[in-house]
Amino acid sequence: MLETINLSKSFKGKKVVQDLNFYLNDGESVGLLGPNGAGKSTTISMISTLIKPTSGKIILNGVDAVHKPGEIRSVSGVVPQELALYQELSAYENLKFFGSIYKLKGTELEKAIQQALEFVGLEDRKKDLVKIYSGGMKRRLNIAAALLHRPKILILDEPTVGIDPQSRNHILEAVRALNQQEGTTILYTSHYMEEVEQLCDRLYIMDHGKVIAAGTKEELLSILSTEDKIKVELSRIDEDIVQQVETIEGVRKIEVAELQLRIIAAKGSNLISKLVHLTEQHHIQLINFHTESPSLEDVFLHLTGRKLRD
């Protein structure tokens, strides 16, 4: 098990990560969610032993990994946010180079390269130079390079930034397969809510260097269990009706988008019947309405007051 205790990092006196307490059980898939600048990458860098924490501990199976970084390095593979690849080499040559640094040799190395290429779906393009790859292919190769030594823990720092949907799906499928079929422990950071929702068993939500919520998806959603989210489509919207909807008891937030009202209201506030009544009074036709369950995005909005990708 990997655990951090009061992990903190400061740069020039500014605290980037503050008292982070976090754990990762064997075989788990855990997401680290937060907007840009939340401290996710710094956390990943500390956990992967690239930078030393200002204070706090990182414990891997009872061993202090801050003072013995080799403990984590030997069992983990890191997929950095940047493309840590030699652009002038082919995919095969890149993997051969990194594999040899992992001290893999001969048939063992060739097998590892073959498996990694197959895993990310690049075996047909292995002889092409990386610099002519698409962004998505580079990202996939970036992952393959971290898999050569078959790590027990795979740490991925926003691996899908700026790529096409097809490559993104390929990466997500590959990570899921690693976790579910190979039993690899996953630590996945992203600011794409749907990715972490799709991949992770547990989530940590970070903002301004702190963990502001943690738990399973259901546990996080329960933060908003007292609210309903309702979308209403009207034939026309005027200021008057918006003001009157805001005064309905139980309405906590209202957003207007063209002919649509998005309303967050307390559960059991009997909002629909009151809305029907109001629209009749204003001679506005109620075209459509539906009630939505709150998403993690809503949880984030609720906790931080801003959207994840703001």
Added chain:
Amino acid sequence: MIFWRDWKELLAVLLLPIILVVVLNFAFAGLFGDDDKVSMDLQLAIVNQDDETEAMEQLNEKLVNEAALGEQEVTAIVETAGDIQPIQLLSDYLESDELKDWVTVHSLEEKEAAEKVKAGDLDGMLIIPQGYTADSLYASFAGKSPTNSLIYKMEEETIDSSALQQLIQGFINQLNYQFAIQEITDGADIDVKLPEGGFEDLGTEHDFTITQYFTISMGALFALFVVTTVATKTGVEIRSQVFNRILLTNSHPMRFLIGKMVSTIILVILQIIFVLIVSHFILGVFPDRSLAFWVGILVMIVLLALVMSGLAAIFTAILLRMRNIDAANGIFMLVLLLLGTLGGGFVPIYMMPGWLQEIGAWTPNGLFLSMLTDWVQFENLSFIVQPSILLIGTFLLFTFIGLALFPKRGKAQ
């Protein structure tokens, strides 16, 4: 492999020096003769303050008064000395076939000569002091040091004025040598020979041509470029997180540094050998040289490559310590330009002022150039032992600095 794939960099490092050697060879050919040998037009003023007609009388007096010789002995010496005319010998020397093409002699009064030297119209002036003939003859017959010697004056030290000074010194040495022989043989069969003119006087076995100069200096200069290229690639590895990925493989950070040094050694050796061999085949730079000569060249290239690897170690360590990679690369380029200039990579070293030449001789590329210059001319191991030790010392110093600067955790900032 990364280096070989970067064809622009490859072309720059391999072909550019050869193109420059060819271009510079033709551009500077006008400064030198058709056969590439050094050709100059040295302007020398001779100020003769001695009266040769009185020389024998003066010698007679000196032998009687100072050497206390008998009349018969003095008469014999004066008679013999009458056949020797040092000033005429000097004149014959300067107007000999070997020298007349590149030394023009002007007989002037001291004042006029001094003005022309000061104005830069003449490269130097040689004053033959009063009593020089008698004094030098007396000194040779009495076995004493002459009290009156030729006086050479120049306004400032340039390659031309220094060459003149060497020529005159060569003449004086040769004259003294001949007199010494005469003393040993007790004056019998005196045959004072003129020294041979030209740079051959320095005792070279092979001429050193401008083509050879540029081939060696360009090879050394582009070896510096190889170091900055290795540093630039390191910068890319740090920026793109490849270096971090290497660290995370649990490999010792020092392996990265040693890897950089080894790759620099290989690249520099291959690059200089390529420049030398291709230039040789295009321009016939080192014709008719022995296998031993080429082995010597290879050893010197390896020594330079070692120094360059030390420099690469320093650059790598600095890159890992600096936050701004672009600033670091800028500093490296400045170092390259400085070493390149001082070491004679951009301007022929002999065109630079003496003090700059002295500093340049301490740069790795300058040392390499000077060592190879000696090797090409003399092919004598004794000439290259000291610079070789200096290069090895520089390699050890640079490596030590590189290791000392290398971050302990190997972490890039």
